[in-house]
Amino acid sequence: MTDTGAPTLWRMLREAAVQTCALVAPRQCPCGREDTRLCPHCTALLESEPCRVESCCDALQELSAARVRDEVHGDLMLPAGVDHTPLLPVLALGEYGGDLQRLILAWKNGGMLHLGARIAPALSPAVARLAGDADGALPFLVPVPSQRSARLRRGEDHTAELVRAMERSGAGRALLLRAQPTTAQEGQGARQRRNRQILLRGRAARQAGLRAAPVVIVDDVVTTGSTLRGMHQALTAAGMQVLGAVVVASARVPTEPRTAGERTG
Numbered sequence: 598m599t600d601t602g603a604p605t606l607w608r609m610l611r612e613a614a615v616q617t618c619a620l621v622a623p624r625q626c627p628c629g630r631e632d633t634r635l636c637p638h639c640t641a642l643l644e645s646e647p648c649r650v651e652s653c654c655d656a657l658q659e660l661s662a663a664r665v666r667d668e669v670h671g672d673l674m675l676p677a678g679v680d681h682t683p684l685l686p687v688l689a690l691g692e693y694g695g696d697l698q699r700l701i702l703a704w705k706n707g708g709m710l711h712l713g714a715r716i717a718p719a720l721s722p723a724v725a726r727l728a729g730d731a732d733g734a735l736p737f738l739v740p741v742p743s744q745r746s747a748r749l750r751r752g753e754d755h756t757a758e759l760v761r762a763m764e765r766s767g768a769g770r771a772l773l774l775r776a777q778p779t780t781a782q783e784g785q786g787a788r789q790r791r792n793r794q795i796l797l798r799g800r801a802a803r804q805a806g807l808r809a810a811p812v813v814i815v816d817d818v819v820t821t822g823s824t825l826r827g828m829h830q831a832l833t834a835a836g837m838q839v840l841g842a843v844v845v846a847s848a849r850v851p852t853e854p855r856t857a858g859e860r861t862g
């Protein structure tokens with residue numbers, strides 16, 4: 598436990614306030630079903646098998662080979678074209694749409710903070726899969742940094758809270774770094790947006806880097822993957838070993854199961 602007394606007390610008070618609000622608010626699932634805080638249908642959405650989505654994230658693709666003509670390597674015929682290899686594996690519980698989208702929006706923006714306690718254990722199998730691909734040690738869980746404006750609007754940092762809840766459910770160890778996304782500039786080109794820079798500050802990042810700590814990045818929704826790319830870059834540059842990323846939902850999911858490194862060109 599690295600928590601000091603004051604933040605713990607603050608979290609307890611806030612949790613008490615959330616619980617009190619939940620008592621007076623009508624019970625409703627984000628999908629609209631009454632008399633339940635999370636209906637069986639939405640519970641099943643969270644219990645779905647995590648799927649690999651990195652092949653759907655444009656900003657995560659690295660050009661790994663280009664051929665101007667068909668090439669034969671032993672038994673293998675490689676057609677002319679380009680190969681893309683994703684930068685890191687990304688696991689999601691499902692596609693960002695329908696009831697899963699309603700659930701995420703209710704948790705992020707709709708004041709239903711209690712949903713974080715249901716989402717956190719649902720992400721544990723995805724973390725275990727990434728850690729199992731490494732050597733099975735309990736990884737560190739790093740939330741993507743929220744924009745300060747978003748934190749002020751919502752009054753809390755929901756990805757940091759999610760990572761704390763994931764630690765409580767035994768998925769890994771929360772590693773809350775002082776990370777600062779650089780704000781998008783007006784008129785910025787696609788290349789700069791793809792390469793979103795994230796600055797890591799503070800002692801925790803330096804220490805984790807020195808230990809080459811295995812980390813899993815945690816976020817709510819992935820779209821192009823530019824934020825995950827920025828986090829991967831910042832964590833790797835600091836010396837940490839990035840096992841992959843775990844998100845609740847992905848803007849796009851593969852239409853059929855694909856494996857990492859599969860040709861996309």
Ligand SMILES: [Zn+2]
Pocket residue numbers: 626627628629630635636637638639640696
């Ligand atoms: Zn529901």
